[in-house]
Amino acid sequence: xxxxxxxxxxxxxxxxxxxxxxxxxxxxxxxxxxxxxxxxxxxxxxxxxxxxxxxxxxxxxxxxxxxxxxxxxxxxxxxxxxxxxxxxxxxxxxxxxxxxxxxxxxxxxxxxxxxxxxxxxxxxxxxxxxxxxxxxxxxxxxxxxxxxxxxxxxxxxxxxxxxxxxxxxxxxxxxxxxxxxxxxxxxxxxxxxxxxxxxxxxxxxxxxxxxxxxxxxxxxxxxxxxxxxxxxxxxxxxxxxxxxxxxxxxxxxxxxxxxxxxxxxxxxxxxxxxxxxxxxxxxxxxxxxxxxxxxxxxxxxxxxxxxxxxxxxxxxxxxxxxxxxxxxxxxxxxxxxxxxxxxxxxxxxxxxxxxxxxxxxxxxxxxxxxxxxxxxxxxxxxxxxxxxxxxxxxxxxxxxxxxxxxxxxxxxxxxxxxxxxxxxxxxxxxxxxxxxxxxxxxxxxxxxxxxxxxxxxxxxxxxxxxxxxxxxxxxxxxxxxxxxxxxxxxxxxxxxxxxxxxxxxxxxxxxxxxxxxxxxxxxxxxxxxx
Numbered sequence: 001x002x003x004x005x006x007x008x009x010x011x012x013x014x015x016x017x018x019x020x021x022x023x024x025x026x027x028x029x030x031x032x033x034x035x036x037x038x039x040x041x042x043x044x045x046x047x048x049x050x051x052x053x054x055x056x057x058x059x060x061x062x063x064x065x066x067x068x069x070x071x072x073x074x075x076x077x078x079x080x081x082x083x084x085x086x087x088x089x090x091x092x093x094x095x096x097x098x099x100x101x102x103x104x105x106x107x108x109x110x111x112x113x114x115x116x117x118x119x120x121x122x123x124x125x126x127x128x129x130x131x132x133x134x135x136x137x138x139x140x141x142x143x144x145x146x147x148x149x150x151x152x153x154x155x156x157x158x159x160x161x162x163x164x165x166x167x168x169x170x171x172x173x174x175x176x177x178x179x180x181x182x183x184x185x186x187x188x189x190x191x192x193x194x195x196x197x198x199x200x201x202x203x204x205x206x207x208x209x210x211x212x213x214x215x216x217x218x219x220x221x222x223x224x225x226x227x228x229x230x231x232x233x234x235x236x237x238x239x240x241x242x243x244x245x246x247x248x249x250x251x252x253x254x255x256x257x258x259x260x261x262x263x264x265x266x267x268x269x270x271x272x273x274x275x276x277x278x279x280x281x282x283x284x285x286x287x288x289x290x291x292x293x294x295x296x297x298x299x300x301x302x303x304x305x306x307x308x309x310x311x312x313x314x315x316x317x318x319x320x321x322x323x324x325x326x327x328x329x330x331x332x333x334x335x336x337x338x339x340x341x342x343x344x345x346x347x348x349x350x351x352x353x354x355x356x357x358x359x360x361x362x363x364x365x366x367x368x369x370x371x372x373x374x375x376x377x378x379x380x381x382x383x384x385x386x387x388x389x390x391x392x393x394x395x396x397x398x399x400x401x402x403x404x405x406x407x408x409x410x411x412x413x414x415x416x417x418x419x420x421x422x423x424x425x426x427x428x429x430x431x432x433x434x435x436x437x438x439x440x441x442x443x444x445x446x447x448x449x450x451x452x453x454x455x456x457x458x459x460x461x462x463x464x465x466x467x468x469x470x471x472x473x474x475x476x477x478x479x480x481x482x483x484x485x486x487x488x489x490x491x492x493x494x495x496x497x498x499x500x501x502x503x504x505x506x507x508x509x510x511x512x513x514x515x516x517x518x519x520x521x522x523x524x525x526x527x528x529x530x
Contacts, residue, residue, distance in 0.1 A: 355472075
């Protein structure tokens with residue numbers, strides 16, 4: 001073991017130039033002096049604990065009983081009830097078809113069964129309005145709700161979301177029973193997705209999981225949530241079909257869905273502990289008020305200001321703007337400042353990756369003649385890993401998807417096509433890994449409001465997966481289905497290749513930015529202990 005010697009009183013450094021161009025022998029003391037002048041100490045590096053807020057919450061929660069201590073399983077266990085919502089999938093098409101068939105609208109007069117083309121055209125129109133309304137409203141409100149959860153708590157937003165789900169279930173049951181006596185008929189079914197689109201957001205649940213996990217375990221928790229989603233998509237329709245078989249009436253499935261969401265609401269509203277401390281929510285409120293005050297001071301009249309107000313729902317996306325990299329103590333001050341595009345590239349990759357879900361679930365089954373098996377993956381419990389591992393995992397997942405979708409586009413038989421869909425299941429860890437890396441990049445910028453980040457990502461998800469992608473894939477499908485039906489798979493390969501290229505440019509910085517909150521909020525305040 002080497003022992004560091006203290007520099008002598010007279011090291012060979014008569015002037016600064018002699019350290020660079022010495023005209024004589026350079027002793028060990030001179031080298032040590034040069035290291036102290038050039039290389040930054042650990043205190044100067046600016047490195048901070050990216051899990052500082054997590055450790056702060058853990059310190060406070062030590063005094064709480066186990067049932068009041070937030071953990072990722074506190075939100076994942078009741079989420080099982082929410083993920084079972086696909087129980088209505090088998091009942092939804094026949095119920096809507098029967099409602100339209102029984103209506104007195106002119107364009108379905110003469111229809112004798114639910115499979116009549118005029119009835120199916122009306123169902124398709126209603127479904128298009130249904131999904132478009134849900135997507136547009138989720139896009140408009142998702143970012144604001146995510147930031148709201150930073151200021152007022154995750155549980156409040158989760159409770160609001162489940163109330164929207166309950167109303168959507170109640171609205172469907174009520175309209176299905178009374179559509180003939182109500183003005184507007186079955187079009188009143190659109191009220192349900194409007195309320196659900198305004199209130200529902202996945203940002204709060206993702207932020208809750210991020211609050212209660214460290215960076216090394218975050219992607220595993222998010223992967224478990226994704227596994228629960230696909231488990232619900234696999235089990236839910238089977239339970240719905242069993243319910244229809246027992247009762248003989250499709251509408252009973254919606255009563256079951258209402259009961260499941262009622263249990264979920266009871267757990268979220270009364271039993272789920274809050275993951276944020278009061279001091280952290282107050283910090284977010286102060287920052288939000290400062291942003292509003294700054295915006296009001298800089299506001300002026302004009303066309304550009306009016307356009308900015310119209311598209312204000314996209315303002316949460318500003319969190320993804322490239323940031324100018326400030327030189328640290330060990331960097332050359334004369335070096336040109338660079339912009340950090342990593343978070344921008346990552347969210348672009350996320351948008352392209354989300355867009356292919358439309359191809360998976362809307363068009364692939366029509367082309368090949370069978371349904372694609374939903375991808376699911378429940379990770380095994382393992383050792384913690386770094387955000388760099390998550391980034392490499394996301395890149396590998398995208399590479400596998402590029403290969404699998406290319407095989408889909410060229411598959412000569414259904415067997416080869418099925419094999420390629422199995423290959424895509426190996427990339428099921430993509431979304432959790434991307435979310436984990438996004439939060440890691442955001443924290444290294446000095447950001448502390450994870451709800452704001454995931455709210456902005458929900459805007460990207462709604463824009464890409466529910467608005468732009470369905471229109472784009474629908475247009476390509478309608479133009480190529482007669483001549484080249486696999487054209488949408490070519491479009492999918494292009495989209496996923498763009499996602500892979502963008503993600504290849506993402507780099508995790510080695511240093512994090514120290515903020516005042518990292519030092520001030522090390523201990524819980526008196527308000528937190530109340």
